[in-house]
Amino acid sequence: MSQKTLRIALNGVTGRMGYRQHLLRSVLELRDRGGIEIADGERVAVEPILVGRDSAKLAEMAQRHSIDEWSTELDTVLSDESVDVYFDAQITSARERGVRAAIAAGKHVYSEKPVAESSSQAVELARLAERAGIRHGVVHDKLYLPGLLKLRRLIDGGFFGRVLSVRGEFGYWVFEGDWQSAQRPSWNYRAEDGGGIVSDMFCHWHYVLENLFGRVDSVTARATTHIPTRWDERGEAYEATADDSAYGIFELANGVIAQINSSWAVRVNRDELVEFQVDGTEGSAVAGLRGCRVQHRSMTPKPVWNPDLPTGERFREQWSQVPDNEEFENGFKAQWERFLHDVLRDRPHPYDFFAGARGIQLAEAGLRSSRDGQRVPLESLER
Structure with missing residues (x-):
């Protein structure tokens, strides 16, 4: 039986926090230890896809960490039905557009905080995510x-x-x-x-x-x-x-x-x-x-x-x-693992967009x- 794989598009990981905490110490750690463990010792593999604006940085980072895919075209990545999860670590002013696009594409969404520039925008994103039936979460590291x-x-x-x-x-x-x-x-x-x-x-x-x-x-x-x-x-x-x-x-x-x-x-x-x-x-x-x-x-x-x-x-x-x-x-990795477990089990993540909206x-x-x-x-x- 083939192993299930969660494909994760990570946007904004050329930045300090996105790279060090989310890519290097979380997603790559989970990938390199064989993925997410679920019932009876079964594991789900984790496969990162890098997304950003700087093609040279993305290509170098992908080569350095043996990552097969990277892209400067977010819409193209989100249109790929094999992509399961979208993560956003862009600057705050650019985040809402990416999150909206991911929700519209039916992807589960995990985001750095704040998830939007205002609480009203964050609540709107949360309601969109609920209507889309996806799992959504905000970093509570x-x-x-x-x-x-x-x-x-x-x-x-x-x-x-x-x-x-x-x-x-x-x-x-x-x-x-x-x-x-x-x-x-x-x-x-x-x-x-x-x-x-x-x-x-x-x-x-x-x-x-x-x-x-x-x-x-x-x-x-x-x-x-x-x-x-x-x-x-x-x-x-x-x-x-x-x-x-x-x-x-x-x-x-x-x-x-x-x-x-x-x-x-x-x-x-x-x-x-x-x-x-x-x-x-x-x-x-x-x-x-x-x-x-x-x-x-x-x-x-x-x-x-x-x-x-x-x-x-x-x-x-x-x-x-x-x-x-x-x-x-690592606190970031622990929450990543919890969020991915919630995606796999199709259950609400406790630290969702509504919780993020209350913080904003x-x-x-x-x-x-x-x-x-x-x-x-x-x-x-x-x-």
């Missing part, structure tokens, strides 16, 4: 990170008692590009190209909060551009029209208050590039990308405020590391809050 998986384990085990608050710190210094090259593409800092840290990161914060702690009811935020001039990939100066830092307060339906700072203009003084501190009546935890440390109420010290004496306590040493207790996959809605509300200087409630998005 941080839920699969070891640190947040350990945090999930603590929540499920009742470690926190009643959760009171969440405090998040994310960011690092992105060089301006003049005397040292920038670590992020220049379009990230141009609002006209879909850039901005609110549009990028608030989508992440939404699904982290929604899936771990509860529905987000409102946001109060301040977005700003700390670095007004940057230098692009050609070494030319340009005006940064998008926000590079945002400071948000998120109120959840169950009374939990979350505060998350996001910045590409901050120097790191923490163990990881992102950390979440969760405080509850029974205990607290600090989770990063990989690690998670805890302090139970029974082991909580009693600090006394005295500004006239040096602090003798080593507060960080009073916390304990949560053990791994399992092997963790939070980003829109955050920008409106910053502009108007007020708390913005979130309305329910109808399926």
Whole structure:
């Protein structure tokens, strides 16, 4: 009996994230280990098809990774009935067209976030996908990170008692590009190209909060551009029209208050590039990308405020590391595998376009809050 193969068209994988995380560490990893394992040890092979605008880059990448097919003609690829899945990692402003075309062609669609430039567009895409009877998903990679998986384990085990608050710190210094090259593409800092840290990161914060702690009811935020001039990939100066830092307060339906700072203009003084501190009546935890440390109420010290004496306590040493207790996959690959399983089993993917639309809605509300200087409630998005 011939082996079933899932043929996946990947659009935009010549970019940094599309290449490193989605192609190299996810789809090619799955291909090279023999595909997706299903019932009774049976496997479904994975075959990538590269799509993009630069034929030279695509040809070189295909040769380097032994990929048989590549194309600069998206419509031609989508018209191929043997293609099962379309993935989009293009810049945000170009994404909707590709996703719409894939839905119209009857392909299952998996997309980087945000799936569209507005929540209304994302909801429309979700409804189109539902009517087409396809499986649709948006990247929710941080839920699969070891640190947040350990945090999930603590929540499920009742470690926190009643959760009171969440405090998040994310960011690092992105060089301006003049005397040292920038670590992020220049379009990230141009609002006209879909850039901005609110549009990028608030989508992440939404699904982290929604899936771990509860529905987000409102946001109060301040977005700003700390670095007004940057230098692009050609070494030319340009005006940064998008926000590079945002400071948000998120109120959840169950009374939990979350505060998350996001910045590409901050120097790191923490163990990881992102950390979440969760405080509850029974205990607290600090989770990063990989690690998670805890302090139970029974082991909580009693600090006394005295500004006239040096602090003798080593507060960080009073916390304990949560053990791994399992092997963790790359977060992007883990969600890829989950999405492809959902395609093969013809079941809804939990992190679908509607979930993606709610993340975009939070980003829109955050920008409106910053502009108007007020708390913005979130309305329910109808399926």
